[in-house]
Amino acid sequence: xxxxxxxxxxxxxxxxxxxxxxxxxxxxxxxxxxxxxxxxxxxxxxxxxxxxxxxxxxxxxxxxxxxxxxxxxxxxxxxxxxxxxxxxxxxxxxxxxxxxxxxxxxxxxxxxxxxxxxxxxxxxxxxxxxxxxxxxxxxxxxxxxxxxxxxxxxxxxxxxxxxxxxxxxxxxxxxxxxxxxxxxxxxxxxxxxxxxxxxxxxxxxxxxxxxxxxxxxxxxxxxxxxxxxxxxxxxxxxxxxxxxxxxxxxxxxxxxxxxxxxxxxxxxxxxxxxxxxxxxxxxxxxxxx
Numbered sequence: 001x002x003x004x005x006x007x008x009x010x011x012x013x014x015x016x017x018x019x020x021x022x023x024x025x026x027x028x029x030x031x032x033x034x035x036x037x038x039x040x041x042x043x044x045x046x047x048x049x050x051x052x053x054x055x056x057x058x059x060x061x062x063x064x065x066x067x068x069x070x071x072x073x074x075x076x077x078x079x080x081x082x083x084x085x086x087x088x089x090x091x092x093x094x095x096x097x098x099x100x101x102x103x104x105x106x107x108x109x110x111x112x113x114x115x116x117x118x119x120x121x122x123x124x125x126x127x128x129x130x131x132x133x134x135x136x137x138x139x140x141x142x143x144x145x146x147x148x149x150x151x152x153x154x155x156x157x158x159x160x161x162x163x164x165x166x167x168x169x170x171x172x173x174x175x176x177x178x179x180x181x182x183x184x185x186x187x188x189x190x191x192x193x194x195x196x197x198x199x200x201x202x203x204x205x206x207x208x209x210x211x212x213x214x215x216x217x218x219x220x221x222x223x224x225x226x227x228x229x230x231x232x233x234x235x236x237x238x239x240x241x242x243x244x245x246x247x248x249x250x251x252x253x254x255x256x257x258x259x260x261x262x263x264x265x266x267x268x269x270x271x272x273x274x275x276x277x278x279x280x281x282x283x284x285x286x287x288x289x
Contacts, residue, residue, distance in 0.1 A: 054188025
């Protein structure tokens with residue numbers, strides 16, 4: 001299959017799985033309505049696609065990895081709901097739609113995010129077709145990625161404005177954005193029972209992809225068309241945030257996107273069947289949304 005066909009195959013299976021979650025219509029269904037609203041609001045599903053792609057690359061049955069991939073997407077969605085709150089970035093739009101707290105109110109949005117996180121670990125623990133060891137490894141990997149030394153640590157650094165130059169900014173985003181991207185690759189490796197060497201290659205790919213992704217994201221916040229992007233542009237500048245773009249300028253940012261993209265590709269280029277991941281890195285580097 002072509003890159004686009006493979007991506008659509010992965011994406012459609014991810015969407016099917018997610019659409020089957022949280023259909024309970026008890027008297028507290030507003031909570032699940034809010035969870036589904038954000039979970040099914042669209043998006044490229046890059047992180048879960050990465051999980052399936054690495055499972056495939058290292059000889060796994062990618063359909064068995066779908067619960068791992070979707071559990072990660074629940075955590076990513078919870079982080080977006082909370083990130084959009086008035087206490088955080090105070091955003092009104094996400095993917096071209098009103099943010100969860102704008103539709104359901106702040107309290108329900110907070111609870112929707114709170115609920116998505118433990119539900120994710122329940123999905124990992126109950127994933128069928130994988131061993132107890134693999135499920136435990138997956139739980140540990142996601143907990144480390146989204147916890148106090150991972151994504152949330154990056155968020156607190158962002159809120160406190162602790163950037164202080166390129167190295168500090170790289171560290172912030174290695175936690176806030178990169179931790180879940182690395183976890184996506186790690187979950188695919190766990191599902192495939194990959195070797196330590198393969199896991200290291202996946203981690204290198206994901207680390208570099210995450211940096212290229214974030215730098216491109218900073219560029220798009222200033223340079224993209226709002227209608228294409230699905231949210232207001234220029235918010236980082238208005239909020240006085242230090243970004244790769246404000247720190248380094250557009251030309252240097254583009255150089256770094258290319259540098260990190262090439263490094264990501266080099267990490268997996270020796271493995272048969274790596275073409276999808278090579279194309280994915282290029283697509284992320286050139287994306288407009």
